[in-house]
Amino acid sequence: MFTVFRWLLRIFTGVVALAGLAMLGSYYFLSRSLPDYEEDFALPGLTAPVEVVRNNDNVPHIFGQSDRDVFFALGFVHAQDRLWQMTMLRRTAQGRLSEIFGTRTEKIDELLRRYDLYTLASQSVAVQDASTQEALTAYAEGVNAWIAQVNEGARGRGAPEFFLFSPEIAAWQPADSLAILKLMALQLSGKIGDEVLRARMSMLLPGARLADILPDDPGQPVATLPDYASIAPGARPALKSAGLATRDPLSPFLPRGFTGASNAWAAAPGRSAAGGSLLASDPHLGFTAPTLWYLARLELTTGGVIGGTLPGVPAVMVGRSDALGWGLTTAYLDDQDLMLEEVNPDNPEEYRTPDGWKRFETRKSILQVKDASPKTLVLRWTDNGPVLPGSHYDLDSVVPPGHVAALSWTALNGQDTSMTAAIRLMKAQTTAEAMAAGELMIAPAQNLMLADRNGIALQVIGRMPLRDARHETQGRMPAPGWKPENRWQGFLPYADNPRFTNPASGILGNTNNKTVDLPFPRHFSHDWGDTQRIQRWLTLMKTREVHTRESFIEAQLDTVSPTARTLLPLIGADLWFTGEAAPDGTPDRLRQEALELLAKWNGEMNEHLPEPLIYQAWMRALQDRLIRDEIGPMADGFTAIEPLFLERVYRNVDGAGLWCDVIQSAPVETCTDLARIALDEALLDLSERFGRQVESWRWGDVHQAAQDHPVLGEVAFVKWFVNIRQSTSGDDHTLMRGRTKGSGPNPWLNVHGAGYRGVYDFADPDSSVFITSTGQSGHPLSRHYDNLGERWRRGEYIPMTLDPALARAAAVGIMTLTPPEASE
Known part of the structure; x- marks a missing residue:
């Protein structure tokens, strides 16, 4: 027996030793791709030495003798820290994910191939101005210089992920950078989904009820439109769910409500306590690990510039x-229109135009799929744009038989000068120069908030489509593409883009709210990204005569929900303090405890409080009860709280109180009945999840910022090392926005928010600050993978200095890049 025990012990010890050796070996090979920030390089392509000083937070400060060399170095450091992320962005834009992920990403690649973004990006290289072409070329050479170092120097294949997938890295091309910009335009444009949803809902609901569930921004007249079935006879009413309950983290196609958000505001010198202009900016994107933002400082011939860059793009954005x-x-410009194209029943290669039948423009594309046979796609275009498959965007539910859907979109342009606009903006010295640079921006449409030493401005940049006043659906739903009045008539001149300069109030701001209110066809947009945060911002701006850097930071981090402050008194009006104290342990007692907490709550979505969780769970349960019996599975598409809808119902605007009656039951339910039932349902769910002690519930336990690795984040064991989860305050409608996922086992997961925050003070520019939500490195073994994340969560910032001496203080590394001849 003792002998058996000894052998078992030896075997166990051997297994542990082998596991330890395997872990050490894995760490050794994986860590080989960690760059040494003190290492110097002799690199062909440089014209003179370049110094790269990485400060203590690994923000590279790049000093060169020419702009060309600075862009070369930016490409080099981007590749050092984010090579895997860059190649993934490029693969996504090219529609080549399936080459390494197999059938999982076939549908993603198919749709991206039909958009043909990479071909359009390649065509656009030639139309950039000379300095932008030089920047693109130099940047690509810098990226390729690091790839060469990886290939020649046993540097762990450049990133740990390359050990799991193809280690081959294609050379970077100028078109790759333009393709990433187009990919960003895709993620920030959501009008396709809005049009399809409105079309589907119009076939289920009468006009007044459609205006309830898909309301316009208050104050904007509601357009009277025909029922979609009259526009597209034969379209099939959709009874299936609207939208996707789950989304592949590799997909750039975002569900409704996630296609762009952000905050930006500015104060003129007269409204600043220190006498210099102020500007705060926090663009919102989907959270990933690492974040999409990369902080960098470039010393250009026009002066130093510092801020957030996108890996793969040679510009401070x-x-x-x-x-x-x-x-x-995000400007929420109506820059996309779906067109119904009638296919010739006698020749499926033709579609109807105002002048008769015309052949589709077709091209074949071979989709390589790992571990599967290649797939041949036939890409078709019409005069209105690419033909999209019915399997995407729920198009098969709104496209009638004998028709296909084509997309008109400003980004589908092979003469796209948006990169030139970005480079010129980065070099501009005044708000006037910056606004002039914006004329070259094609897509995505953005609100450009500006501040110089003398004033402030807000300029909408991005090309605006010109529509015919007779357009059948005013661009709100798919329309017959063969009718001339539904086709785009060109584009409006840049002078028509909304612009605001040095207002009398001395304050400018945007939270994706409505910026202009003009009648169609100069309407700018029917759907806006915010009606709530703007109310809180106005309150905070009005409370001070003058502002400071600190007051702008306070506003940027504000977590008070104007939505909660509006909805709770309205919905719970007949529930507060009613009845005697109920016995302990009963649903009535649980409801009374919850209502007592909510009655004393000021609407602050603080991560440490139970009230935000009770409020969110109640409103979600209530909204679902209100809409599900009317629209069935379509209710699955409304995953977020719709404050305008709830307010319309509980104020009975235009008879919206009818939603409270459950049409499938005999009794007539009141809105108070539904509010009480929904609250009890929400509390039961929360007590099953977190126990019956209401005071112990904590919003931050469920509202965690899910900054997950898009590839390795779902792999068992590995995910604990690559995913970054942090308890956070805020919600969908607070200035410190933390957009909830809305689906899955934890619908309150924070998945979309400010991956970058910056506050700039021109009274003392070097007191300006910024932060990102993870860290600079994309390598999970680097201390810079997540070192900024905890400070971001706590609402802290790091200095945004252009002072070289401060950059060198406590630097983590100083790297010199030299031409080969200079190193001899």
Whole structure:
């Protein structure tokens, strides 16, 4: 027996030793791709030495003798820290994910191939101005210089992920950077989904009830439109769920409500306590690990510039120079229209036009799929744009038999000068120069918030479609593409883009709210991204005569929900303090405890409180009860709280109180009945999840920022090392926005918010600050993978200095890049 025990012990010890050796070996190979920030390089393609000083937070400060060399170095450091992320963005834009992920990403690749973004990006290289072409070429050479170092120097294949997938890395091309910009335009444009949803809902609901569930921004007249069935006879009413309950993290196609958000505001010198302009900017995107933002400082011939860059793109997209600061918010321009194209019943290769039948423009594309046979796609275009498959965007539910859907979209342009606009903006010295640079922006449409030493401005950039006043659906739903009045008539001149400069109030701001209120066809947009946050922002701006950097930071981090403050008194009006104290342990007692807490709550969505969780769970349960019996599975598409809908119902606007009656039951339910039932249902669910002690419930336990690795984040064991989860305050409608997922086992997961925050003070520019939500490195073994994340969660910032001496203080590394001949 003792002998058996000894052998078992030896076997166990051997297994542990082998596991330890395997872990050490894995760590050794994986860590080989960690760059040494003190290492110097002799690199062909440089014209003179470049110094890269990485400060203590790994923000590279790049000093070169020419702009060309600075862009070369930016490409080099981007590749050092984010090579896997860059190649994934490129693969996504090219529609080549399936080459490494197999059938999982076939549908994603198919749709991206039909958009043909990469071909359009390749065509657009030639139309950039000379300095932008030079920047793109130099940047690509810098990326390729690091790839060469990886290939020649046993540097762990450049990133740990390459050990699991193809280690081959294609050379970077200028078109790759333009394709990533187009990919960003795709993620920030959501009008396709809005049109399909409105069409489907119009076939289920009468006009007044459609205006309840899909309301316009208050104050904007509701357009009277025909029922969609009269526009597209034969379209099939949809009874299936609207939208996707789950989304592949590799997909760039975002569900409704996730296609763009952000905050930006500015104060003129007269409204600043220190006498210099102020600007705050926090663009919102889907959370990933690492974040999409990469902080960098470039010393250009026009001066230093620092801020947030996108890996793969040679420009500071948001940031400041000594003279100018700029931020971006999604403009919600109506820049996409779905067109119904009638297919010739006698020849499926033709479609109807105003002048008769015309052949589709067709091209074949081979989709390579790992571990499966290649798939041949036939890409078809019409005069209105690419033909989209019915399997995407729920198009098969709104496209009648004998028709296909084509997309008109500003980004589908092979003469796209948006990169030139970004480079010129980065070099601008005044708000006027920056606004002039914006004329070259094609897509995505953005609100450009500006501040220089003398004033402030807000300029909408991005090309605006010109529509015919006779358009059948006013661009709100798919329309017959063969009718001339439904086709785009060109584009409006840049002078028509909304612009606001140095207002008398001295304050400008945007939270994706409505910026203009003009009648169709100069309407700008029917659907806006915010009706709630703007109310809180107005309150905070009005409470001070003058503002400071600190007051702008306070507003940026504000977590008070104006939505909760509005809805709770309205919906719970007949529930507060009613009846005697109920016995302990009963549903009535649980309801009374919850209502007592909510009655004393100020609407602050603080991560440490139970009230935000009770409020969110109640409103979700109530909204679902209100709409599900009317629209059935379509209710699955309304995953977020719709405050305008709930307010219309409980104020009985235009008879909206009818939603409270459950049509499938004999009794007539009141809105108070539904409010009480929904609250009890929500509390039962929460007590099953977290126990019956209401005071112990905590919003931050469920509202965690899910900054997950899009590839490895779902792999068992590995996910604990690559995913970054943090308890956070805020919600969908607070200025410190944390958009809830809305589906799955934890619908309150925070999945979309400010991956970058910056506040710029031109009274003392070097006191400006910024932060990102993870860290600079994309390598999970680097201490810079998540080192900024905890400070971001706590609402802290790091200095945004252009002072070289401060950058060198406590630097994590100083790297010199030299031409080969200079190193000899």
